[in-house]
Amino acid sequence: MNRIVELFKIKYPVIQAGMIWCSGWRLASAVSNAGGLGIIGSGSMYPDVLVEHIKKCKQATNHPFAVNLPLLYPDIDKHVESIIKYNVPIVFTSAGSPKKWTKLLKDQGIVVVHVVSSLKFALKSQDAGVDAVVAEGFEAGGHNGKDETTTMCLLPEVANVLDIPVIAAGGIGDGKAMLAAMILGAEGVQLGTRFVVSKESSAHKHFKNKVVEVSEGDTLLTLKELTPVRLIKNQFFSKIEDAYRKGESISYLRDLLGRGRAKKGMFEGDLIEGELEIGQVSSQMSEILPAGKIVSQIIEEFNAAKQNMNSVKFNF
Amino acid sequence: MNRIVELFKIKYPVIQAGMIWCSGWRLASAVSNAGGLGIIGSGSMYPDVLVEHIKKCKQATNHPFAVNLPLLYPDIDKHVESIIKYNVPIVFTSAGSPKKWTKLLKDQGIVVVHVVSSLKFALKSQDAGVDAVVAEGFEAGGHNGKDETTTMCLLPEVANVLDIPVIAAGGIGDGKAMLAAMILGAEGVQLGTRFVVSKESSAHKHFKNKVVEVSEGDTLLTLKELTPVRLIKNQFFSKIEDAYRKGESISYLRDLLGRGRAKKGMFEGDLIEGELEIGQVSSQMSEILPAGKIVSQIIEEFNAAKQNMNSVKFNF
Numbered sequence: 001m002n003r004i005v006e007l008f009k010i011k012y013p014v015i016q017a018g019m020i021w022c023s024g025w026r027l028a029s030a031v032s033n034a035g036g037l038g039i040i041g042s043g044s045m046y047p048d049v050l051v052e053h054i055k056k057c058k059q060a061t062n063h064p065f066a067v068n069l070p071l072l073y074p075d076i077d078k079h080v081e082s083i084i085k086y087n088v089p090i091v092f093t094s095a096g097s098p099k100k101w102t103k104l105l106k107d108q109g110i111v112v113v114h115v116v117s118s119l120k121f122a123l124k125s126q127d128a129g130v131d132a133v134v135a136e137g138f139e140a141g142g143h144n145g146k147d148e149t150t151t152m153c154l155l156p157e158v159a160n161v162l163d164i165p166v167i168a169a170g171g172i173g174d175g176k177a178m179l180a181a182m183i184l185g186a187e188g189v190q191l192g193t194r195f196v197v198s199k200e201s202s203a204h205k206h207f208k209n210k211v212v213e214v215s216e217g218d219t220l221l222t223l224k225e226l227t228p229v230r231l232i233k234n235q236f237f238s239k240i241e242d243a244y245r246k247g248e249s250i251s252y253l254r255d256l257l258g259r260g261r262a263k264k265g266m267f268e269g270d271l272i273e274g275e276l277e278i279g280q281v282s283s284q285m286s287e288i289l290p291a292g293k294i295v296s297q298i299i300e301e302f303n304a305a306k307q308n309m310n311s312v313k314f315n316f
Numbered sequence: 317m318n319r320i321v322e323l324f325k326i327k328y329p330v331i332q333a334g335m336i337w338c339s340g341w342r343l344a345s346a347v348s349n350a351g352g353l354g355i356i357g358s359g360s361m362y363p364d365v366l367v368e369h370i371k372k373c374k375q376a377t378n379h380p381f382a383v384n385l386p387l388l389y390p391d392i393d394k395h396v397e398s399i400i401k402y403n404v405p406i407v408f409t410s411a412g413s414p415k416k417w418t419k420l421l422k423d424q425g426i427v428v429v430h431v432v433s434s435l436k437f438a439l440k441s442q443d444a445g446v447d448a449v450v451a452e453g454f455e456a457g458g459h460n461g462k463d464e465t466t467t468m469c470l471l472p473e474v475a476n477v478l479d480i481p482v483i484a485a486g487g488i489g490d491g492k493a494m495l496a497a498m499i500l501g502a503e504g505v506q507l508g509t510r511f512v513v514s515k516e517s518s519a520h521k522h523f524k525n526k527v528v529e530v531s532e533g534d535t536l537l538t539l540k541e542l543t544p545v546r547l548i549k550n551q552f553f554s555k556i557e558d559a560y561r562k563g564e565s566i567s568y569l570r571d572l573l574g575r576g577r578a579k580k581g582m583f584e585g586d587l588i589e590g591e592l593e594i595g596q597v598s599s600q601m602s603e604i605l606p607a608g609k610i611v612s613q614i615i616e617e618f619n620a621a622k623q624n625m626n627s628v629k630f631n632f
Contacts, residue, residue, distance in 0.1 A: 011632070118533055119599075139454075139468055147532065147533035148454075148537065149596055152467045152487030152493065153597050154532065156490075156600060172468070179630075180468070180499045184493065216465055217434055217465060284473065299632055314498060314622065316321075316327070316329075
């Protein structure tokens with residue numbers, strides 16, 4: 001049995017990453033309706049906005065969905081309260097210690113998954129009692145770990161050591177990569193970038209178009225002294241580069257980043273001054289499709305790649 | 317047909333990376349005798365030393381082998397002369413433009429492969445007439461590219477666009493990873509780290525033991541202003557980190573690195589002051605084995621992973 005499908009009560013172990021400014025109820029419900037797991041990204045939502053998204057998501061799908069909870073969120077108590085009150089069945093926690101909220105959420109019957117970027121935190125998460133982990137590699141978009149371990153290296157490490165199931169994230173944009181990740185030990189995959197360029201994603205159309213446009217080498221992990229984040233190399237990114245060249249201080253970098261840049265870039269479509277968080281796999285994106293179509297394409301690609309392994313090329 | 321097996325006239329598309337201080341004739345001939353492709357790493361050899369290694373390799377194996385030629389090598393003309401004179405059948409070029417030597421080598425009937433870390437250089441290599449490319453991801457050991465594209469992301473990009481066959485490198489340490497790489501579009505794999513910890517590798521035993529010891533997160537890509545290089549975090553690495561924290565100049569970094577540090581670390585076994593070049597996949601290394609055994613294990617693991625895909629876990 002595939003434990004991820006069983007754990008979440010879904011058809012395919014294809015999970016849409018909870019992303020700030022991109023994944024509201026429209027995207028989450030579309031993915032869940034297509035047999036995957038949709039996630040509402042609560043990190044960019046005020047408490048009342050999250051409540052609205054949970055309510056609308058429940059109206060739009062009868063299938064399980066999740067909320068992503070970045071543990072550094074200032075009003076986290078209110079988010080947790082809403083998650084419990086409105087019976088959200090699954091929570092993905094990230095960016096913080098899994099010890100803090102796991103027990104409380106699990107006592108309410110909620111399935112808890114924690115996102116990690118290292119073996120050490122994967123083990124801590126298992127000890128904290130989570131049901132599964134997302135092992136997220138260096139190539140992933142947005143905020144990332146300090147060890148810079150790639151999906152290819154992190155995934156087998158984590159899958160070999162943990163007893164609980166592992167979901168792969170980072171560098172996965174299609175069914176071929178899904179199959180590769182499962183061979184490396186994952187039982188499910190989480191895709192962010194691919195769902196940013198979905199019709200239902202709340203990303204600004206300028207940002208979606210930019211993601212379709214970018215080529216290999218157009219993103220880089222930066223601002224490692226603050227929180228490492230993978231960004232598209234735009235004009236704002238050049239300002240960061242300049243600051244590094246000039247040897248500016250951490251507080252200069254913090255001021256340069258300022259507030260609201262992610263919203264400006266991804267939600268308001270300012271491609272020049274905005275912070276454009278996306279994964280390396282953006283170079284492989286070629287079109288904007290409905291989320292349900294993306295899920296079915298991934299499964300078709302997965303099965304085709306499996307079939308292709310019977311070819312002579314693979315026989316030794 | 318698997319084009320890599322055909323191109324090199326070998327049994328398995330398992331290639332041992334040409335590595336400074338680690339891969340002489342003993343390792344190369346052992347890998348070739350086991351059905352893979354062994355490579356003599358000429359980057360750390362004086363011209364007469366390379367000649368000796370080529371002669372001994374030919375005595376030790378009747379199978380094809382290759383020489384790796386870092387194109388920045390100062391005495392490159394002499395190396396090329398020896399390669400032609402002693403009928404080396406295959407050359408892997410790296411760290412330079414594929415335009416410079418490809419035609420000359422191919423006119424001598426030599427198979428030429430170029431190592432790249434970006435799609436742009438993969439296309440340039442194909443245009444230059446090489447027979448295949450190695451697409452090397454960010455997780456690889458030693459010198460690396462500036463784009464920081466991981467194997468998971470680089471490989472499908474390059475394989476989708478190129479007509480010539482692609483060999484995957486970076487993060488590949490066993491047969492499972494080989495299968496994953498082939499699903500992502502590779503027709504062969506190149507392993508460095510795994511062969512550093514072989515009996516026949518000329519690495520110092522202290523270095524081999526260190527590679528077996530390290531855990532996830534123990535390497536990092538550094539010295540990006542000189543040539544980016546992935547190193548084990550030892551005392552010398554801490555000095556580099558200190559220099560960055562203090563905002564030291566590029567020339568300070570160059571002086572700090574000095575000369576001969578790679579030899580000191582990898583060949584002489586100075587784990588404190590030496591430069592210890594290794595891939596992220598080192599965290600998965602658990603023992604030192606004969607190179608021939610490594611090749612057969614990789615193929616066994618590859619076939620077992622293929623077989624495992626018929627399990628329920630993989631069926632949707």
